[in-house]
């Protein structure tokens with residue numbers, strides 16, 4: 001089997017860890033962490049959590065860091081009922097209408113590969129002591145629609161470094177749960193289950209890359225990838241793998257589910273790029289899900305390079321041909 005060699009990062013391209021500490025709204029880690037794990041496991045949507053609002057926003061905070069945006073939020077009801085989560089069916093409302101058969105607590109994540117401290121850890125341990133932050137990100141699906149969502153999560157890099165990745169850890173691979181008893185969609189061979197995704201290590205360590213446990217001030221519901229999913233705001237939404245059960249540090253670019261299925265349509269990098277059309281449609285514009293009343297969509301708007309995060313992330317791809325390395 002021959003695979004294209006995916007470019008690895010230039011040595012100097014790895015971004016330092018937590019330069020970005022100030023947040024407009026910070027969550028109390030200790031108060032929140034148990035709730036994140038306990039809630040959202042079956043039945044009713046979880047109750048809202050207390051999201052303290054800092055008195056003064058950091059100067060230029062949101063715009064400069066990409067951690068925030070003034071664009072109107074997608075309504076919570078839309079972000080939790082118009083979903084892609086093929087493990088629960090391929091229709092947009094299948095995941096939210098599915099019976100809540102996915103048991104999200106207890107949950108553990110197996111960490112393996114090129115690191116000094118591999119092991120399978122309970123979710124509570126994985127996130128222990130980290131302060132979930134609210135990040136308001138645009139999310140652009142490769143299908144041509146987009147949302148603006150207030151996520152709750154921790155920078156992925158802060159979690160990864162606990163496992164002490166070594167110099168040979170050039171990529172990070174992620175795997176979703178694929179249990180046919182909990183996820184009826186995996187009985188359908190739409191994808192080669194389990195759903196798999198991956199990032200280059202410098203992308204994984206970038207401060208915008210978020211390991212998400214909640215949204216709209218509440219724990220994640222199943223349809224949005226409870227209890228733990230990835231959000232990489234400058235990439236197409238399919239990189240944001242849901243219900244993660246395994247993380248592996250690898251030397252080589254990992255195979256990913258959508259790329260295996262149709263490499264011409266779903267690249268490994270999948271950086272949002274209005275100049276590179278999907279083989280079956282243009283990516284120049286998007287339908288923003290920011291409707292009101294009975295409207296789901298607002299007007300079509302231009303799609304921006306790197307989904308509007310070029311200032312923060314374009315440097316990761318310096319020297320790469322962005323049309324070729326889609």
Ligand SMILES: Nc1nc2c(c(=O)[nH]1)N[C@H]1C(S)=C(S)[C@@H](COP(=O)(O)O)O[C@H]1N2
Nearest residue numbers: 083084085086141176195237238240241242
């Ligand atoms: N495991 C898994 N993760 C997944 C998907 C999926 O089908 N299975 N769909 C992806 C796609 S295409 C998108 S656009 C986002 C949607 O996230 P949301 O439903 O929370 O908006 O999840 C991504 N993560």
Ligand SMILES: [Mo]
Nearest residue numbers: 141142237238
């Ligand atoms: Mo998507």
